[in-house]
Amino acid sequence: MALKVLSVTSEAVPLIKTGGLADVAGALPAALAPHGVEVTTLLPGYPAVMQTLKRPRAIFAWNSLLGTSARLLAGKLAGGQPLLVLDAPALYAREGAPYTDAAGLDWGDNWQRFAALGRAAADIAGGVMVKRGKAQRFDLVHAHDWQGGMAPAYLQFAPFGGDEGKVPSVITIHNMAFQGWFNAEVFPRLGLPDAAWSLDGVEYHGGVSLLKAGLANADAVTTVSPTYAREIRSNTFGMGLEGLIIARGNSVHGILNGIDSDSWNPGDDPALSAAYTRRTLDKRIANKRALEAEFGLDESDGPLFVAITRLTWQKGMDVLPEVLDHLVGIGGRLVLLGSGDPHLEHALSRGAARHPGRVGVRIGYDEALSHRMQGGGDAILIPSRFEPCGLTQLYGLAYGCVPVVARTGGLADTVIDANPAALAAGCATGVQFDGVNYDSLAAALNRTVALYHDREAWERIQKNGMKCDFSWKASGAAYADLYRSLTA
Numbered sequence: 072m073a074l075k076v077l078s079v080t081s082e083a084v085p086l087i088k089t090g091g092l093a094d095v096a097g098a099l100p101a102a103l104a105p106h107g108v109e110v111t112t113l114l115p116g117y118p119a120v121m122q123t124l125k126r127p128r129a130i131f132a133w134n135s136l137l138g139t140s141a142r143l144l145a146g147k148l149a150g151g152q153p154l155l156v157l158d159a160p161a162l163y164a165r166e167g168a169p170y171t172d173a174a175g176l177d178w179g180d181n182w183q184r185f186a187a188l189g190r191a192a193a194d195i196a197g198g199v200m201v202k203r204g205k206a207q208r209f210d211l212v213h214a215h216d217w218q219g220g221m222a223p224a225y226l227q228f229a230p231f232g233g234d235e236g237k238v239p240s241v242i243t244i245h246n247m248a249f250q251g252w253f254n255a256e257v258f259p260r261l262g263l264p265d266a267a268w269s270l271d272g273v274e275y276h277g278g279v280s281l282l283k284a285g286l287a288n289a290d291a292v293t294t295v296s297p298t299y300a301r302e303i304r305s306n307t308f309g310m311g312l313e314g315l316i317i318a319r320g321n322s323v324h325g326i327l328n329g330i331d332s333d334s335w336n337p338g339d340d341p342a343l344s345a346a347y348t349r350r351t352l353d354k355r356i357a358n359k360r361a362l363e364a365e366f367g368l369d370e371s372d373g374p375l376f377v378a379i380t381r382l383t384w385q386k387g388m389d390v391l392p393e394v395l396d397h398l399v400g401i402g403g404r405l406v407l408l409g410s411g412d413p414h415l416e417h418a419l420s421r422g423a424a425r426h427p428g429r430v431g432v433r434i435g436y437d438e439a440l441s442h443r444m445q446g447g448g449d450a451i452l453i454p455s456r457f458e459p460c461g462l463t464q465l466y467g468l469a470y471g472c473v474p475v476v477a478r479t480g481g482l483a484d485t486v487i488d489a490n491p492a493a494l495a496a497g498c499a500t501g502v503q504f505d506g507v508n509y510d511s512l513a514a515a516l517n518r519t520v521a522l523y524h525d526r527e528a529w530e531r532i533q534k535n536g537m538k539c540d541f542s543w544k545a546s547g548a549a550y551a552d553l554y555r556s557l558t559a
């Protein structure tokens with residue numbers, strides 16, 4: 072019998088995406104299926120999600136889910152896997168982004184929007200739905216980030232059906248920086264017993280943290296790379312939650328993200344002008360020319376850097392504008408696609424205006440363009456200050472767009488620096504540097520440009536990256552093993 076897992080997430084491709092969480096939550100069902108695990112995804116009913124439901128079927132209704140009426144709709148993901156959508160119009164039927172309004176401010180009722188998601192998950196997993204007289208329970212709940220964090224807390228402190236309904240849970244940290252902290256006033260409205268207002272419960276610094284609620288109460292905690300799993304034991308990366316991570320000891324696991332090798336395959340990618348494999352790398356040049364044209368850059372055989380990113384401090388995007396003059400000075404060019412902090416958007420756009428024909432910036436979000444950039448750029452810049460896993464370096468490896476990365480988190484775990492030993496052994500896949508500041512990034516750019524001009528070495532690096540297997544094969548098996556260890 073397949074193990075039935077309920078994945079509780081606020082994003083999943085292709086339905087709704089603001090970042091990497093969506094890629095991972097969207098890929099998990101297919102990644103787990105070969106291991107005898109049936110993953111059902113539970114998503115909030117944002118307008119973007121509701122629109123995709125074809126003939127939605129209501130399979131359950133709450134009169135009051137934390138004070139609001141809600142229905143559960145059944146649907147299917149693109150791959151045919153089961154999807155549940157929490158249709159609670161008072162919480163989700165609004166214009167704007169999943170977490171913020173049109174002005175970019177957090178929705179004031181985010182505590183309720185995502186506590187309701189957790190409450191619904193605990194009810195569903197505990198068997199609130201009854202089919203032919205039989206409660207439809209799940210074997211395990213897998214919650215993601217702070218938005219899913221209340222599910223383990225409800226399963227622990229207020230399971231549906233009492234102790235009978237206790238279902239084991241896992242929480243995955245995709246980003247420790249977002250902790251879902253709210254004032255103490257929300258506690259009485261969560262429907263939890265007083266015992267939950269405690270060190271082992273949801274209380275955190277005099278308020279409620281949805282992420283802490285999950286970390287303290289899930290049976291296992293995972294994060295998305297082994298290095299980040301170690302880093303979050305320190306205060307720099309743990310961001311206040313390091314003590315709890317240390318206390319959870321061996322229940323904390325680092326499982327690397329995989330990539331969806333069907334959507335990210337340069338040999339068969341409809342977004343590219345020219346498909347190619349590592350055996351036909353010479354065809355890549357057509358994509359580079361197309362990218363230059365798309366961004367209005369001068370045609371050149373020099374290195375073309377790309378960056379595809381949320382524009383935030385995490386991603387080191389405050390350092391990139393500072394280093395632009397240097398990048399251009401050593402013969403490089405850059406095309407950037409991203410959105411986020413308005414100050415960073417301006418700084419980068421100003422940089423592009425200073426270097427016409429050499430630097431192109433597109434502010435916005437564009438999935439197909441991100442593919443064209445991986446397929447036409449020579450190297451992808453990822454100067455993150457912290458990076459739980461990172462996906463764009465994995466896409467870069469698959470596309471022969473050599474990753475130039477800060478040595479942190481999953482970037483440290485997935486890229487082999489082209490140091491003399493790795494070059495001699497013929498196993499380098501990219502460039503790593505330590506510390507995110509002008510000097511370190513400028514030095515990494517110098518090293519990359521020098522490598523680029525050694526055509527033989529560069530091609531070797533590209534091909535090594537393209538040979539790497541960062542599909543979900545190994546990580547799917549690791550999640551399945553973890554689930555089984557908790558349900559045995």
Ligand SMILES: Nc1ncnc2c1ncn2[C@@H]1O[C@H](COP(=O)(O)OP(=O)(O)O[C@H]2O[C@H](CO)[C@@H](O)[C@H](O)[C@H]2O)[C@@H](O)[C@H]1O
Pocket residue numbers: 089090091092094095245246295328379380381408409410435436437438441458459460461462463481
């Ligand atoms: N403007 C744009 N246009 C088109 N596509 C864009 C884009 N900006 C970003 N993207 C895409 O969004 C995704 C971002 O992935 P990252 O791994 O960098 O995640 P992020 O920091 O959002 O997520 C967190 O969760 C993920 C998943 O666990 C971790 O890998 C990561 O380290 C952690 O910070 C990639 O698919 C990228 O191509």
